[in-house]
Amino acid sequence: MATSPSPSRSRSRSLIEPDGGALVDLVVPETQRPSKMAEAEATMPKLKISKVDLEWIHVLSEGWASPLRGFMRESEYLQCLHFNFLRLSNGSIVNMSLPIVLAINDADKAAVGSSLNVALIAPRRDDGNDSIVAILRSVEIYKHNKEERIARTWGTTAPGLPYVEEVIAPAGNWLIGGDLEVLEPIRYNDGLDRYRISPSELRGEFERRKADAVFAFQLRNPVHNGHALLMNDTRKRLLEMGYQNPVLLLHPLGGFVKADDVPLDVRMEQHSKVLEDGVLDPKTTVLAIFPSPMHYAGPTEVQWHAKARINAGVNFYIVGRDPAGMSHPVEKRDLYDPDHGKKVLCMAPGLEKLNILPFKVAAYDTSINKMAYFDPSRAKDFLFISGTKMRSFAKNKENPPDGFMCPGGWEVLVKYYENLQANEAG
Incomplete structure (x- = not known):
């Protein structure tokens, strides 16, 4: 697996080559x-x-x-x-x-x-x-x-x-x-088609922005400040390596998801608020939808997620804890080892040209009242806010700790759960 390049003053702005040498386009003229x-x-x-x-x-x-x-x-x-x-x-x-x-x-x-x-x-x-x-x-x-x-x-x-x-x-x-x-491009007519940007179109956008590195972050949940920490730190690392204009592809999954995941339209509204609130810089971020269905197949699936981004021109891929994982459907444990996803990506055949960027786990640091990388030496200072806990806060109209998520993004989630509860009651 390719490792992070050594620092350099100059970097090529040419994008990574798609798998097979040419990008497939199966839409009939x-x-x-x-x-x-x-x-x-x-x-x-x-x-x-x-x-x-x-x-x-x-x-x-x-x-x-x-x-x-x-x-x-x-x-x-x-x-x-x-x-x-x-x-x-x-x-x-x-x-x-x-x-x-x-x-x-x-x-x-x-x-x-x-x-x-x-x-x-x-x-x-x-x-x-x-x-x-x-x-x-x-x-x-x-x-x-x-x-x-x-x-x-x-x-x-x-x-x-x-x-x-x-x-x-x-x-x-x-x-x-x-x-x-x-026979014609796939459209959903759900108000989100403007975010469904093809690999060819993404490559054009990266070229337009004169990106000399493209790094991708996939998620199927709302963006909290721990996610933002990973993405902003990645850009900082790439600048330190010598890249002049790293561009982030914020790329939420847009196909099939399990019933209790936050719906795509809500996630996209929440992600937009994160950009509006300046948690991520709109000038160096491209927000788009990855149209793939979700399998929740852990280390097997995360390879697909990484491979697909190569075809969009991505050459750095952020991977954290338990990518594409889920709880075991029968037993009370993770279905996959939380570290295996990033380990597999770093040695998967056919992904050698993609640079994998593993990151430590981010959690809420009560000593500074914001999201930070978990430090085992002072574990008692950290609060892990799971997706389940986050949904519980929103459903009960409780605010998470200050610094967990931008206010605009949190308001989107609270509104969603209010509407959901009203519909269930009706």
Whole structure:
């Protein structure tokens, strides 16, 4: 794994190369869309996809999974599942730790029959009617061994894993792979599409800002001042290394999350307040949505999160305690060792060109009344405010300690839980 570069007075402003050498773009050019749509409507069997399937189409279409060009065929699936990487035709490898697959049932398999190409349909957001969103070419159908997939991805088959319960368990017993052609850019029309910035667009924004280093921070929770400490310290470290203009990609996850996570629209409003309040500098921060669904698969999934950011031009990735982790669904403990995520990232095959920046745990330091890095020698001075505790404060209209979160951001959360409680009572 690449380590942090040694200090230097001058740094190249060229962005890190995407995996495979070229960024994948699977959206059909506008001039070709009518003919592709007509072909799909007239000649292809139709497969209805789920909301999460559409999120994966979004991910694939914009090149987050470059060089992958569609839902995985069996050889790609097996490499991903057993090796956490894909081997390219030139012998090189790229990291790929999560299977990006499309499941179908027996009836779907029969409907496809011997057809080489299929049309994928999803409900339109405006009227709910089904429409064709993509074409899958040169398809291959193979067995979906759910137990093997679950065990190798999560390291357990314990009941209660959110992505398993809601996505994999009800899915069909077959997987269909092929080359994807997306008939138009994926839009959600939820007021947040302006934040759904593709890897190509992000690269353009980083170039416009003349960034000579790009560092990414992913989270699926509201930003508190401990997170801000990590991000601001990272920029300081990069400046000390000799970079002139490090730019932060604040990149919350925008796909499937478990039911008790704060919804995306609330998180984005809260993140915007963090920028408005000056906790993070808007001039050196790009706020955007990462469209991937969340697996909560710990060290396996965090590789995917890091790999995808390479394709957006990121060359430094912040990783802290228990990335992509969760509590064990049955036992009272963490599902994964909290330190394994950052250790795995520092030696994962295919991530050698990405610089991993591990950080210590931040907590509320009662001796100075602000968030600081935890010091074991005076552990009694630190207060750990978990996501559960934070939600409890907001639900009960209790203020957290001064210095935990910017006031504007906290007001967003309090308002959200007030509305949630009112709706539940009604």
